[in-house]
Amino acid sequence: CAGADMSSGADSFDTHDSANFSSSPVLPAWKVRKPVIAAMNGHAIGLGFSLALQCDFRFAATDSKYGLIQSRRGVLADGCSHWLLPRLIGVEAAMEMLVLGRTLTSDELAEKGLAREILPAAQVLPAALSFADEIASQSSPLIAAMSKRLLWDGLGMSLDAMDAKESQWLQHTMGKADAIEGGRAFAERRAPRWQSQVNSDWPEG
Template identity: 35%
Template sequence: MATVSLDRPPGNGWTPGLGREFFAALDRLAADPEVRALVVTGTGPDFCVGADGGSLDNITNAGSYEIDAARPTYWAAMTIAKPVVAAVNGACFGVGLQLALFCDVRFAGSSAKFATAFVRRGLIAELGMTWLLPRIVGLGVANDLLLSGRLVRAAEAERLGLVNRVAEDTGLLAAAQEYAAGLAARCSPAAMGVVKRQTYTDLTSTLPAAVARGDAYLEAALASADFAEGVRSWRERRQPVFGGLDPAHARFTLPDADDARQAASR
């Protein structure tokens, strides 16, 4: 298990430089066979307050915004065939919220606070938040959060399904790390990778296609050493000892962005 921390005080305001370092760290850990689960958090009191104020000023002064050709890296956490757990401390706004949503499971400190914030800056919802947020909290709640940009505190975030669990601030990181370490110790890395791929791929699939893919994955799983070990350890009432994730299967791709753009232009 490994932990990645956003570290750009104060508030870990998002900049292109921070993004490059963050996504490079994810790439390294995705390829590391010794790492079976990841935790993402923020250094200091906040997870990420959103875009850095200086970056916003530069965009305002320039009067335009160049879209980054490497934008698919923003959802990198979703394409890593390992569980990625967010430990959200303090403020989690705008792009910071989107980064947390791209993680598979979200823990929040008791004083954490969330906001989409875009409309309060005269901006639209970017980075696919209109695609992902309704899938996590439902359409009605997503509309509320996106249209109002209002503040949501930890207890409400848990109630809405925005986060999976709330922990005391002082124990937040330990709780998220314990959860991730438990996945790494008790679950097959190969199986988790396939299940994660199924989950995100099937969001835009039909039920028959999802079942067909699942059947193919199941056939491979039934023939695997991990399945034999899983059954054997269960019968012997001990912890399983699973093999590591094949580095060749450490990442997967989501439905192609070019297909989405072509569909939108029709």
């Protein structure tokens, strides 16, 4: 995503008065229970980068550009980036990205902690798929989903509230099929055969 279509010049960002307008037009990736991985094998500018920021992991291509350049076009950055960036990289670094609107190289992206791995474009998707396969095969799907939910929800919770929720959810997983299988697979030195289902085994509350 190379950014907004600017071919209409002055009308590129025309007024949008719809009551249903949202700066984040799709379900944010942090609300998806499964880990979401961004495989950026080309430029990600503007909303394309905002959507990548919503993901749990990002793989980026060398020789590509990334950034939220909207301030240089006279409009705000989108995709809940004002909420995401300070939580990902701190307020000052977020302010720099949002106010200056510079494009970043893949190395600069990695320096800010916004890319898990930098690779040639042709290797980005295979690497992301390999990482996804490791999560799917080695980690209980229920635990991966619950960990993700606690991490994202924890950004707006007090320590006491998180302690209570984590304790409640930990108790929910103890003694269950995956807890038994995890210990058994370790003892037998084999890959685990997970049985949990995120929808049917999700904790209440």
